[in-house]
Amino acid sequence: MNYEDFLTDIALGDERFIIMTAENRAAIRNINKSLGNRFIDTGITEQTLIGSSAGLALRGRIPIVHALACFLTMRAFEFIRTDIGIGELPVKLIAAVPGFLSEANGPTHQAVEDISLMRAIPAMCIFCPADLQDLLIGLKDVLLSPKPFYIRFNQSESHILHSNNFEIGKAELLSEGKDLTILTYGILLNEAFEAAKILSEKNISVRLVNLRTLKPIDEEIILSSVSKTPLLVTLEDHFLTGGLFSIVAELLLKNKVTANVLPIALENKWFKPALYRDLLVNEGFTGRQIAEKILYKLDMI
Amino acid sequence: MAIYNRYDMENVKHEILKKRALSAREQVIRMATDGGCFLGASLSCIDLIVYLYSEFLKIDMNTIDSIERDYFFLSKGHDVPALYATLSDLGFFEKQRLLNHLKTNDYIYWHPNKMIPGVEFHSGSLGHLISVAIGVALDIKIRLMNNKVVVLLGDGELNEGSVWEALLVANAYKLDNLLLVIDRNQFQANMKTESLIPLEPLESKFEAFGLEVYSIDGHNFQEIDETFQGLSFNSKRPTVIIADTIRGKGLPSIEEKADRWFCNFSHKEIENLIDELYGKTLKTELTSEKLIVR
Numbered sequence: 251m252n253y254e255d256f257l258t259d260i261a262l263g264d265e266r267f268i269i270m271t272a273e274n275r276a277a278i279r280n281i282n283k284s285l286g287n288r289f290i291d292t293g294i295t296e297q298t299l300i301g302s303s304a305g306l307a308l309r310g311r312i313p314i315v316h317a318l319a320c321f322l323t324m325r326a327f328e329f330i331r332t333d334i335g336i337g338e339l340p341v342k343l344i345a346a347v348p349g350f351l352s353e354a355n356g357p358t359h360q361a362v363e364d365i366s367l368m369r370a371i372p373a374m375c376i377f378c379p380a381d382l383q384d385l386l387i388g389l390k391d392v393l394l395s396p397k398p399f400y401i402r403f404n405q406s407e408s409h410i411l412h413s414n415n416f417e418i419g420k421a422e423l424l425s426e427g428k429d430l431t432i433l434t435y436g437i438l439l440n441e442a443f444e445a446a447k448i449l450s451e452k453n454i455s456v457r458l459v460n461l462r463t464l465k466p467i468d469e470e471i472i473l474s475s476v477s478k479t480p481l482l483v484t485l486e487d488h489f490l491t492g493g494l495f496s497i498v499a500e501l502l503l504k505n506k507v508t509a510n511v512l513p514i515a516l517e518n519k520w521f522k523p524a525l526y527r528d529l530l531v532n533e534g535f536t537g538r539q540i541a542e543k544i545l546y547k548l549d550m551i
Numbered sequence: 552m553a554i555y556n557r558y559d560m561e562n563v564k565h566e567i568l569k570k571r572a573l574s575a576r577e578q579v580i581r582m583a584t585d586g587g588c589f590l591g592a593s594l595s596c597i598d599l600i601v602y603l604y605s606e607f608l609k610i611d612m613n614t615i616d617s618i619e620r621d622y623f624f625l626s627k628g629h630d631v632p633a634l635y636a637t638l639s640d641l642g643f644f645e646k647q648r649l650l651n652h653l654k655t656n657d658y659i660y661w662h663p664n665k666m667i668p669g670v671e672f673h674s675g676s677l678g679h680l681i682s683v684a685i686g687v688a689l690d691i692k693i694r695l696m697n698n699k700v701v702v703l704l705g706d707g708e709l710n711e712g713s714v715w716e717a718l719l720v721a722n723a724y725k726l727d728n729l730l731l732v733i734d735r736n737q738f739q740a741n742m743k744t745e746s747l748i749p750l751e752p753l754e755s756k757f758e759a760f761g762l763e764v765y766s767i768d769g770h771n772f773q774e775i776d777e778t779f780q781g782l783s784f785n786s787k788r789p790t791v792i793i794a795d796t797i798r799g800k801g802l803p804s805i806e807e808k809a810d811r812w813f814c815n816f817s818h819k820e821i822e823n824l825i826d827e828l829y830g831k832t833l834k835t836e837l838t839s840e841k842l843i844v845r
Contacts, residue, residue: 268693287693290724297713298682298720305686308672309618313686329713332676333683337665 253277253405256386257314258284260393267393268306271316272299274346277405278316296326300333300341307339312393319345319361319402320352327367334398335371341398343368348402349487350521350529351437357520366492368400369465375418376400376465380439383408388416388462404437412460419466427455430544431475433494434485435461441530442485444537449544464494469501476502476509481551483512483544487535490515512547514540564606565772571640572601573828576801578636578649580824586653587815588661589629591805595736595769595796596703597633600625602775603701603732604637612642615668621698624684627705627734628662628674635659635667643669678711680704681731685717688726699784701730707739710748715760721789722761729789730782731762734769736798740812753793762791769794801828804835 258281261267269281270290282289292299296317303313315322322345323330334341345364352359368374375397379385382405392399395418413422424439425446432442439460446456457479459471475482484495495513502509514535521533530536534543575597583590604610608621625634632652639646644667651657658666662675674680680702688700708714721729735753737744744750757764763786767774775794782790797806802824805811816824816837823835 268690290689292720293723295716295720297678298685298717301679301682301713301717302686302689302720304672305683305688306690307686308683309687309690311690328676329679329682332673333679336673 251386253382253385254279254281256389257281260390261285261288261314266310266312268311268313269316270299270303270313272296272321274316274318276346277344277403296321297329300326300329303341304329304333304337304339307334307337307341312340312342314342314344314393316344316346318359319348319364320359323361323364323367323400330368330374331371335373338373339398340396342393343398343400344403345401346403348404349436350526350535351404352523353526353529354523356523360520362488362516362520363492364400364402365464365486365488365494366496369492369497371398374398374400374465375463376402377418377463378402378435378461379404380410380412380436380460380462381406381408384412384422384460384462387412387414391416391418402436406437409440410443416462418463419468420462421468421471422460422462423471424458424460425456427457428479429454429456430481430483430548431457431459431479432483432485433459433461433472433475433498435464435494436487438485438487438535441535441537441540445540445544448538448541452545454545454548461494464497467497467501472498472501473505473507476507481510481512481544481548483514483540485514485540488515490517510547510551512544514543561773561776565776568598568602568605568772571605572598573801575601575633575636575640576828577825578639578646579632580802580821580828582632582635582649582652583814583824584816584818584821587813588632588652589812590632590814591738591799591808591811592627592705592734592736593630593633594800594802595798596627596630596734597636598770598772598800599703599732599734599775599794599796600633600637602772602779604641606776607779608701609698610669612668615643618694619696619698622671622684622687622700624671624674624680624700624702625663626674626680626702627677627708630703630705630734631661631663634663634670638667638669677705677708678713681714681717681721684729685721685724685726688721688729689724691728692724692726697728699728699730701732703732703734705739706733706735706737706744706750706753709733709750709753710739718757718760718762718789725787726789727784727786730784731789731791733791733793734796735793736796738798738807738809738812741809743809757791757793762789764791764793766793766795769796770800802835803827803833804837
């Protein structure tokens with residue numbers, strides 16, 4: 251099943267759902283045919299899209315809003331923060347092509363500060379599925395949650411068999427390991443998986459964690475990873491500031507825990523635009539490159 | 552024996568509205584001390600708010616949560632003293648509660664929020680509530696209902712691009728259940744609109760955006776009443792009423808004075824201003840420090 255079919259089914263079964271977009275129809279080309287006037291396209295108007303989603307939520311609806319991650323979170327940030335955030339309204343923000351998924355678009359289209367922005371809104375929750383399968387496993391709970399949600403939309407092909415046990419605030423533990431833990435979210439899980447495979451060939455065992463929701467975050471799995479493995483790796487297609495590395499650093503400090511942490515993220519720069527595989531290589535985010543970084547770090551500790 | 556014709560009845564209605572607005576103005580002036588409020592801006596739109604709640608909107612304490620109620624959104628949130636005064640006068644909450652203005656034990660602060668019964672949504676950041684109102688209006692259309700959605704905006708607020716973006720969408724969806732009222736007091740925070748970012752010709756701007764446009768005297772209840780009662784709400788387009796108003800209306804000492812937007816007066820000055828409101832004095836000496844916040 252693809253995202254659009256899943257969304258169509260859930261929306262047809264529950265009158266509360268309204269599917270909205272700021273003319274970003276890439277993932278929802280046909281849904282208007284089934285939903286009639288419960289599909290609303292506001293045109294290239296992210297602010298009005300968000301404001302009107304708040305109005306629909308005031309009337310008891312659950313708007314599922316589609317726009318490009320960068321314009322959604324930045325052009326409409328104050329509307330998200332003020333109308334949805336202060337109002338604590340159950341609007342679901344489907345953020346298309348976040349992080350590296352913007353590929354060759356260039357920095358105007360790169361949402362690599364979106365986690366940082368969204369988690370600064372008190373009521374907002376964040377779901378970052380690793381692929382289509384992971385998205386569909388979590389989506390129903392996310393859509394039916396009474397909270398506003400930011401969904402780092404990712405419907406890439408699944409290479410990993412995911413656990414069907416989804417709970418908001420609970421990570422998915424993909425493998426136990428004793429030498430290091432990789433904490434990651436979104437599309438880079440594939441590269442983390444590849445890195446773990448390469449490392450295991452060198453008899454290094456990796457505890458691999460797919461965080462799924464970054465807010466609320468699974469604090470327990472992060473803290474237990476510190477006691478179970480001598481190194482934490484945070485891997486993300488996001489700026490180093492404000493994303494997973496920041497979340498982990500805050501959590502450890504709050505709990506008076508110290509740890510060896512290797513952050514792999516974008517350090518104060520946008521990435522060089524290119525097709526997905528090429529940009530991974532160029533930025534040093536392929537499974538092999540990640541494994542090399544980890545080996546280098548392990549040598550130092 | 553008195554014989555009342557329709558004309559007399561209308562006159563009586565307008566006299567009642569005038570009286571209610573006068574009393575609401577007094578309440579508003581009483582908020583302009585011990586921290587103050589946006590007095591000038593509140594006094595320009597207060598006749599419109601009193602009219603809307605008294606005669607136009609289908610909403611009262613019993614229908615406050617009804618899906619069939621009309622909606623009122625105060626997009627220029629800093630005018631909220633006018634709304635507080637009107638809502639308390641109509642029994643949405645105890646008048647006594649106005650004494651809690653700016654106190655930490657209540658939620659009666661410089662901008663509206665939903666903790667106050669009758670307030671539909673928080674505002675304060677300009678250019679938001681047309682969009683929110685569009686969402687409500689769309690839902691009403693989806694449900695094939697007839698509630699009306701009214702948004703009060705400031706003229707300075709029309710500087711915000713999000714206003715015009717929202718108008719494009721309201722027009723596209725033919726939201727004839729949406730009514731915008733512009734408090735055209737000719738001022739933005741510190742400046743005359745026409746000397747900073749000119750809005751004129753405003754009527755033709757709205758017409759070009761596909762709205763049905765009316766211009767009225769925003770302090771004349773007869774004109775307000777005739778215009779609002781004459782609206783059809785089935786023209787397949789949103790409506791806008793540009794209400795010409797006077798900032799600080801009712802207090803000649805502050806009327807149309809650029810530096811009397813936010814006011815924080817002494818208790819003595821407040822009593823003098825209330826005398827001025829009721830015509831007992833002509834002018835009030837005002838010495839308080841002026842504070843401009845937004």
